[in-house]
Amino acid sequence: MSEKKTDKTEAKKTTKGISVSKDADFSEWYSELVQKAELADLRYNIKGFVCYMPWAVITMKKMYEKYERILEKKGHLPLIMPSLIPESNFKLESDHVAGFAPEVFWVTEVGAGEKLQEPLALRPTSETALYRMYSYWIRSYTDLPFKRYQSCQVWRAEGTKATRPFLRAREFHWIETHNVFATEEESRQQIIEDMETTYEMIEEEFAIPIIFFQRPEWDKFPGAVHTFAADALMDSGKVIQLPSTHMLGTNFSKPFGVKFVDKDGSEKLGYINCYGPAISRIYGAMIAILGDSQGLILPFDLSPVQVVIVPIIFKDSGTPVKVKCAEIEKKLSKHYSVKFDDRDHVSAGEKFNEWELKGVPFRIELGPKDLEKSQAVVVNRSTGVKSPVKIDALEEFLAKESKEYTQKLKSRKLAGFKDYVIKCSTMDEIKAAVDDKKMACTGFCSIELEGAKCAEKIEKEAQAFVRGKRFGKDDAKFEKCAVCGKPAKETVYVAKSY
Amino acid sequence: MSEKKTDKTEAKKTTKGISVSKDADFSEWYSELVQKAELADLRYNIKGFVCYMPWAVITMKKMYEKYERILEKKGHLPLIMPSLIPESNFKLESDHVAGFAPEVFWVTEVGAGEKLQEPLALRPTSETALYRMYSYWIRSYTDLPFKRYQSCQVWRAEGTKATRPFLRAREFHWIETHNVFATEEESRQQIIEDMETTYEMIEEEFAIPIIFFQRPEWDKFPGAVHTFAADALMDSGKVIQLPSTHMLGTNFSKPFGVKFVDKDGSEKLGYINCYGPAISRIYGAMIAILGDSQGLILPFDLSPVQVVIVPIIFKDSGTPVKVKCAEIEKKLSKHYSVKFDDRDHVSAGEKFNEWELKGVPFRIELGPKDLEKSQAVVVNRSTGVKSPVKIDALEEFLAKESKEYTQKLKSRKLAGFKDYVIKCSTMDEIKAAVDDKKMACTGFCSIELEGAKCAEKIEKEAQAFVRGKRFGKDDAKFEKCAVCGKPAKETVYVAKSY
Numbered sequence: 001m002s003e004k005k006t007d008k009t010e011a012k013k014t015t016k017g018i019s020v021s022k023d024a025d026f027s028e029w030y031s032e033l034v035q036k037a038e039l040a041d042l043r044y045n046i047k048g049f050v051c052y053m054p055w056a057v058i059t060m061k062k063m064y065e066k067y068e069r070i071l072e073k074k075g076h077l078p079l080i081m082p083s084l085i086p087e088s089n090f091k092l093e094s095d096h097v098a099g100f101a102p103e104v105f106w107v108t109e110v111g112a113g114e115k116l117q118e119p120l121a122l123r124p125t126s127e128t129a130l131y132r133m134y135s136y137w138i139r140s141y142t143d144l145p146f147k148r149y150q151s152c153q154v155w156r157a158e159g160t161k162a163t164r165p166f167l168r169a170r171e172f173h174w175i176e177t178h179n180v181f182a183t184e185e186e187s188r189q190q191i192i193e194d195m196e197t198t199y200e201m202i203e204e205e206f207a208i209p210i211i212f213f214q215r216p217e218w219d220k221f222p223g224a225v226h227t228f229a230a231d232a233l234m235d236s237g238k239v240i241q242l243p244s245t246h247m248l249g250t251n252f253s254k255p256f257g258v259k260f261v262d263k264d265g266s267e268k269l270g271y272i273n274c275y276g277p278a279i280s281r282i283y284g285a286m287i288a289i290l291g292d293s294q295g296l297i298l299p300f301d302l303s304p305v306q307v308v309i310v311p312i313i314f315k316d317s318g319t320p321v322k323v324k325c326a327e328i329e330k331k332l333s334k335h336y337s338v339k340f341d342d343r344d345h346v347s348a349g350e351k352f353n354e355w356e357l358k359g360v361p362f363r364i365e366l367g368p369k370d371l372e373k374s375q376a377v378v379v380n381r382s383t384g385v386k387s388p389v390k391i392d393a394l395e396e397f398l399a400k401e402s403k404e405y406t407q408k409l410k411s412r413k414l415a416g417f418k419d420y421v422i423k424c425s426t427m428d429e430i431k432a433a434v435d436d437k438k439m440a441c442t443g444f445c446s447i448e449l450e451g452a453k454c455a456e457k458i459e460k461e462a463q464a465f466v467r468g469k470r471f472g473k474d475d476a477k478f479e480k481c482a483v484c485g486k487p488a489k490e491t492v493y494v495a496k497s498y
Numbered sequence: 499m500s501e502k503k504t505d506k507t508e509a510k511k512t513t514k515g516i517s518v519s520k521d522a523d524f525s526e527w528y529s530e531l532v533q534k535a536e537l538a539d540l541r542y543n544i545k546g547f548v549c550y551m552p553w554a555v556i557t558m559k560k561m562y563e564k565y566e567r568i569l570e571k572k573g574h575l576p577l578i579m580p581s582l583i584p585e586s587n588f589k590l591e592s593d594h595v596a597g598f599a600p601e602v603f604w605v606t607e608v609g610a611g612e613k614l615q616e617p618l619a620l621r622p623t624s625e626t627a628l629y630r631m632y633s634y635w636i637r638s639y640t641d642l643p644f645k646r647y648q649s650c651q652v653w654r655a656e657g658t659k660a661t662r663p664f665l666r667a668r669e670f671h672w673i674e675t676h677n678v679f680a681t682e683e684e685s686r687q688q689i690i691e692d693m694e695t696t697y698e699m700i701e702e703e704f705a706i707p708i709i710f711f712q713r714p715e716w717d718k719f720p721g722a723v724h725t726f727a728a729d730a731l732m733d734s735g736k737v738i739q740l741p742s743t744h745m746l747g748t749n750f751s752k753p754f755g756v757k758f759v760d761k762d763g764s765e766k767l768g769y770i771n772c773y774g775p776a777i778s779r780i781y782g783a784m785i786a787i788l789g790d791s792q793g794l795i796l797p798f799d800l801s802p803v804q805v806v807i808v809p810i811i812f813k814d815s816g817t818p819v820k821v822k823c824a825e826i827e828k829k830l831s832k833h834y835s836v837k838f839d840d841r842d843h844v845s846a847g848e849k850f851n852e853w854e855l856k857g858v859p860f861r862i863e864l865g866p867k868d869l870e871k872s873q874a875v876v877v878n879r880s881t882g883v884k885s886p887v888k889i890d891a892l893e894e895f896l897a898k899e900s901k902e903y904t905q906k907l908k909s910r911k912l913a914g915f916k917d918y919v920i921k922c923s924t925m926d927e928i929k930a931a932v933d934d935k936k937m938a939c940t941g942f943c944s945i946e947l948e949g950a951k952c953a954e955k956i957e958k959e960a961q962a963f964v965r966g967k968r969f970g971k972d973d974a975k976f977e978k979c980a981v982c983g984k985p986a987k988e989t990v991y992v993a994k995s996y
Contacts, residue, residue, distance in 0.1 A: 043634055044627075045584055046618060051631055054575035054646070061576065077552035078559065082669055083651065084603075086543055102609040105582075107620065109604040110655045120544060122605065122620075129542075133549055136541055148552070153581065157608045171580055 040165035048170035099222020131256035166284025209417035213468030225249035237437025245275035296359025312367030443478025443488030454483035538663035546668035597720020629754035664782025707915035711966030723747035735935025794857025810865030941976025941986030952981035
């Protein structure tokens with residue numbers, strides 16, 4: 001991206017706003033967005049640990065609420081588990097421990113240097129905490145399906161990768177569901193439900209375009225039989241994994257003894273699935289994908305302030321304008337989260353910039369001339385459209401516009417996303433596509449282990465990864481694998497990745 | 499309580515219900531309540547760590563929502579902080595570290611035995627995580643008052659005390675507010691606000707009678723100038739501390755550099771307060787104080803299921819009764835969380851017991867004879883009152899009854915609480931009162947350090963503690979200290995305690 005670095009100075013704005021455009025330098029744009037919109041602070045004095053600030057936390061809480069509501073509607077009940085896991089639990093499933101052990105923070109002491117008898121892991125994920133308890137709680141087929149979730153944080157000391165607030169940090173905030181079924185077929189049905197939940201939340205509510213994949217054999221969750229996950233494409237040209245869901249089969253039920261007595265009286269192992277939407281990470285992807293060079297753009301429901309009222313005051317015109325603003329505030333507060341920004345020491349222009357930076361969906365401007373005409377100007381943050389609206393008609397106008405706000409934002413993003421998927425038949429085409437910040441869609445020999453060699457070749461030559469085959473919807477078939485030329489069993493997607 | 503142990507067998511019920519009455523053996527009653535209503539599981543394999551189960555977690559989530567809403571209404575904004583604290587931060591305030599050090603869990607390693615350069619504390623409370631960041635965030639008097647909260651868990655390895663789910667465990671779930679003010683007077687005003695919040699939540703919403711105290715000098719939070727806290731009285735005759743709030747003065751702002759430039763241009767230290775309602779503990783106190791020998795009683799808003807419909811079916815009467823039950827369920831679900839318990843393999847009597855155990859506020863019973871009369875029977879869990887109600891009038895009936903449910907529960911508890919405070923003028927009277935599971939209200943020389951000796955005497959002779967003087971409301975004065983006979987500067991309360 002170095003050729004575009006010169007845009008940086010050209011695009012420079014006020015010191016308070018973001019100094020680079022999103023196109024010019026996505027990475028710098030994201031860092032400044034997080035800092036200037038006061039979303040997170042990286043100055044906490046432990047490497048990789050981030051403080052999340054009110055404007056981000058309010059939105060994340062709303063995202064948690066929406067996600068929990070849909071999970072509960074689909075039969076998951078909430079639990080709270082201890083966040084520490086005994087080393088002995090942690091080591092019971094060998095692939096799992098191999099996958100996570102390098103990233104675990106260990107509690108070894110208590111008080112003034114007293115050694116614990118057994119080290120305790122800060123959970124990197126909760127399988128090995130939960131399934132021991134599941135072996136107590138599940139007895140009979142009548143207990144199944146057994147669907148639970150918890151909203152919590154997890155800790156992972158991800159080695160050398162740089163901290164990116166929300167997107168990558170050593171403590172992150174997620175929901176994890178852990179479900180037990182009597183049969184493999186039911187556990188596969190749950191994957192379809194998880195996929196639907198993912199689209200309903202990530203695309204419909206958070207307006208992030210995604211593709212839901214079955215991951216290749218070589219890119220599975222440690223301990224899983226199959227892994228499925230959604231990817232979103234960032235403006236950097238890299239994909240980011242949003243929720244993933246895993247069929248664990250009986251890999252964990254065996255060592256942890258998650259068994260049930262079936263109708264016929266025989267004892268069977270349960271089939272376990274787990275699904276992990278990481279709210280802090282989804283928030284990061286959302287602000288990165290929806291935002292523009294002015295700052296945040298947020299779905300209407302998720303913005304901490306939905307409507308801001310800014311008086312435009314010259315000389316002595318203040319009082320009547322402010323009185324009317326306060327009236328409007330009172331009226332609209334019945335329906336929305338409204339802020340009347342009546343600060344005297346800040347100019348209207350600075351206020352415009354500040355609330356655009358913070359992504360407030362609607363700004364109402366009211367000056368003395370508007371007042372004469374009994375109107376106000378409503379500015380839509382997402383489209384930039386300015387509409388003069390009669391003050392009496394503001395409620396009606398916003399009722400309609402607010403309903404459509406997220407929908408339109410989503411449609412625009414989805415339409416744009418289509419241009420980012422490029423059909424490729426050769427390695428050169430794949431390389432060209434991912435270098436142009438796109439995803440390549442291509443024929444591939446196999447997503448079983450025999451395909452790993454071709455994936456390695458793509459990684460080496462194009463610095464990109466086989467993300468898997470689209471799940472839940474068939475893609476057009478290619479004849480040949482773009483790498484080895486053998487018949488293409490699958491159509492896969494290739495992209496650079498975080 | 500050994501003299502009452504014989505009641506245990508007398509009060510024995512079905513194996514599914516609680517086998518002792520609350521009066522007979524409070525401690526056993528509480529344990530069985532937690533286990534049989536499926537609120538928590540103590541079999542997790544780390545000492546002092548508890549799994550919280552759906553029926554409890556759903557209610558705790560509602561409590562969190564209510565508490566967060568009131569805090570936000572009063573100007574606190576949410577934050578999310580890392581849960582680890584560098585040892586160097588932790589040691590900056592000497593009283594604080596002395597108070598908490600024995601209880602801290604330390605993270606010392608990462609991955610496969612790699613030692614951390616600096617040990618990291620699992621937060622036992624967040625002052626030393628937050629105030630370093632506050633020194634970055636607070637610059638000017640215009641940033642004050644600075645009011646923040648976070649909802650999170652904390653870890654404390656409380657030594658030898660037995661684990662009591664919700665009431666005492668090594669990981670618990672709370673809210674902590676941390677506020678900075680320009681003056682000591684404003685920080686004192688915040689104590690009054692916190693007291694009001696405490697009454698609004700703990701008494702009004704959760705129906706737990708409390709007294710809000712200023713704690714004596716010898717019973718302060720480590721690092722505090724003054725500590726204030728609410729106590730509730732359990733049926734065991736012991737008080738439990740519910741939220742506490744602390745004036746930290748400039749004790750923390752000094753070492754952490756929490757300073758601001760005042761109007762006059764001079765740099766000043768901020769006055770800091772913190773307030774810590776522990777939701778899991780309040781939940782424990784609530785179920786302990788409100789429950790009866792049949793099981794839970796919950797405030798209406800907080801019950802996971804608010805109305806349960808139980809069909810009473812004989813022989814072939816099932817279908818029309820069930821159809822009507824389903825109709826009622828559909829209608830009431832618009833307003834409440836409703837469960838139609840249509841299990842065929844469970845008798846109506848067993849269902850009654852189960853939902854009483856779980857504390858569902860209203861049970862609607864409907865049998866064929868009721869159906870003939872177009873009526874149902876509504877049973878109030880809190881009062882036990884059974885009301886025949888026309889099916890068409892159910893919505894109206896419940897609208898009124900549900901509104902009054904928590905209010906009446908609270909009034910009954912508050913009225914009862916008055917009998918539990920006994921005025922005492924001598925040590926013998928104090929002893930008699932606390933041995934009779936009451937609180938003693940008595941004259942006391944001083945809650946400054948000079949009074950500590952008299953408090954020790956009470957502790958030794960009556961195994962009870964001086965909880966402090968009532969804050970926010972003056973009590974009638976006593977002439978003399980019940981212990982040393984000197985003039986009584988204060989009226990204090992004495993009780994046994996958890």
